[in-house]
Amino acid sequence: MTARRTTRHTLAAAGGAGLLLATAACGGGSGSSSGSSGSTETKGVTISVVLAVDPPPKAALDAFTKETGITVKWSNVDWDSLQTKISAAATAKTYFADATDVDWSRVGQLGKLGWFLPMEKYMDTKTLAADVPQLASFKSGEHVVGIPYDASFMVTTVNTDMLKKAGVTATPTTMDEYMKALEQVKAKGISKYPLNIPFAAAEGLSTFWYQTTGAFGGTILDGKGKPQFTDPGSAGYKAAQWMVDALKNGLVPPGNINVADSQGQQTLMAKGLVASTFSDYSGNVGSLYNVPSSSSVVGKVAYIPTPGVSGAGPNLSNPDGIGIPKQAKYPAAAAKFIEWFTDSDNQVDFSGANGAEKALPAYALPSHLSAVQKITQTGTLIGGDVLGQLLKNSKPVFPEGAPAWYPEFSNAVYTNLHDAATGSKSVADAIKAIADLADQKSGS
Numbered sequence: 001m002t003a004r005r006t007t008r009h010t011l012a013a014a015g016g017a018g019l020l021l022a023t024a025a026c027g028g029g030s031g032s033s034s035g036s037s038g039s040t041e042t043k044g045v046t047i048s049v050v051l052a053v054d055p056p057p058k059a060a061l062d063a064f065t066k067e068t069g070i071t072v073k074w075s076n077v078d079w080d081s082l083q084t085k086i087s088a089a090a091t092a093k094t095y096f097a098d099a100t101d102v103d104w105s106r107v108g109q110l111g112k113l114g115w116f117l118p119m120e121k122y123m124d125t126k127t128l129a130a131d132v133p134q135l136a137s138f139k140s141g142e143h144v145v146g147i148p149y150d151a152s153f154m155v156t157t158v159n160t161d162m163l164k165k166a167g168v169t170a171t172p173t174t175m176d177e178y179m180k181a182l183e184q185v186k187a188k189g190i191s192k193y194p195l196n197i198p199f200a201a202a203e204g205l206s207t208f209w210y211q212t213t214g215a216f217g218g219t220i221l222d223g224k225g226k227p228q229f230t231d232p233g234s235a236g237y238k239a240a241q242w243m244v245d246a247l248k249n250g251l252v253p254p255g256n257i258n259v260a261d262s263q264g265q266q267t268l269m270a271k272g273l274v275a276s277t278f279s280d281y282s283g284n285v286g287s288l289y290n291v292p293s294s295s296s297v298v299g300k301v302a303y304i305p306t307p308g309v310s311g312a313g314p315n316l317s318n319p320d321g322i323g324i325p326k327q328a329k330y331p332a333a334a335a336k337f338i339e340w341f342t343d344s345d346n347q348v349d350f351s352g353a354n355g356a357e358k359a360l361p362a363y364a365l366p367s368h369l370s371a372v373q374k375i376t377q378t379g380t381l382i383g384g385d386v387l388g389q390l391l392k393n394s395k396p397v398f399p400e401g402a403p404a405w406y407p408e409f410s411n412a413v414y415t416n417l418h419d420a421a422t423g424s425k426s427v428a429d430a431i432k433a434i435a436d437l438a439d440q441k442s443g444s
Contacts, residue, residue: 049334104320108404109403122339135147175215195278226438278306
């Protein structure tokens with residue numbers, strides 16, 4: 001998932017509703033989410049926070065310490081290494097951190113194994129849900145495993161200048177209209193290969209397929225982990241066929257067979273070589289395509305509602321969260337930090353809207369709708385009006401939670417779709433291999 005991480009952490013914005021601390025004491029749970037034996041102390045303690053991002057400005061952390069009596073020791077560990085460290089510590093039942101990363105794709109695994117404390121014991125997550133749509137991606141069963149500290153979801157971007165030159169006068173709203181627009185761009189010689197699909201065997205290919213499946217009107221797995229894409233008439237099957245056909249029919253650059261998501265965005269979309277990325281990342285217009293030092297298409301790329309079968313399709317979520325490991329030394333203090341770190345007003349500061357000195361380096365889109373709306377009103381969030389609406393309607397990739405075996409599933413997805421793109425196997429065989437893995441893991 002490294003490619004997604006390096007691509008996503010780029011924009012900025014935030015606002016509104018604060019989190020409510022429900023209780024300082026650690027609440028016990030049942031089943032896989034039992035309580036912690038950590039201290040309920042907050043004042044005068046030092047907590048360890050380990051994430052795959054740089055810390056907030058020192059002045060902000062100092063203000064938090066002055067207000068709460070909690071000192072924060074921050075460590076930035078790359079995403080892949082961080083997941084390994086979290087797993088190793090949890091398996092050994094040893095202390096690693098008081099607060100650390102909870103990625104949307106690991107929620108099912110973390111929840112099933114009981115490695116993180118239930119956040120609803122510390123915060124009013126029910127009230128929070130109305131302003132943080134992607135909180136749903138962090139539920140495992142009846143528990144909330146983490147709190148999203150940024151918002152990320154798949155979006156469709158288009159080079160409006162290319163479409164205009166090709167004579168496309170209306171924004172495509174369906175898959176048919178979208179394909180006709182791309183074919184028009186190709187036929188007019190404006191772009192030889194107008195569509196960017198990252199076919200490298202990496203996580204970005206998996207998330208592209210998820211988003212395309214949503215556009216075709218379907219889901220990947222049901223609540224029991226059973227595959228929903230084996231029938232040739234299913235959305236997932238159609239999505240895989242559409243992606244491979246786009247490459248074979250000359251809409252996608254042949255070299256994309258070894259291009260990852262971030263590479264395609266940086267070297268193709270940002271350089272004006274393609275006209276659209278169907279499954280791009282929220283925030284890329286402001287953080288990449290409109291940055292003169294990294295882009296030759298400044299002011300020419302825009303977000304559009306993702307085309308679907310008969311109208312706009314869903315925008316699937318892939319946000320980062322923060323939670324409290326079961327072995328945390330100071331879970332109550334960690335909860336106070338998470339409340340502060342994910343507060344909407346602080347997210348506004350982290351976005352840079354109130355000055356660069358308050359910004360969190362490479363901060364992504366805020367998780368609060370009210371925050372996005374606030375920054376949109378100031379004019380500092382490019383495409384904010386569209387992003388706010390897309391965030392409001394964003395949905396989890398797996399409506400009932402990512403399965404505990406997600407890492408193996410994603411590996412099967414991107415490995416087999418890559419093979420189908422290279423022609424080493426058919427789409428039918430690729431789909432069967434992915435489905436077989438899902439059936440095996442879900443207990444069929």
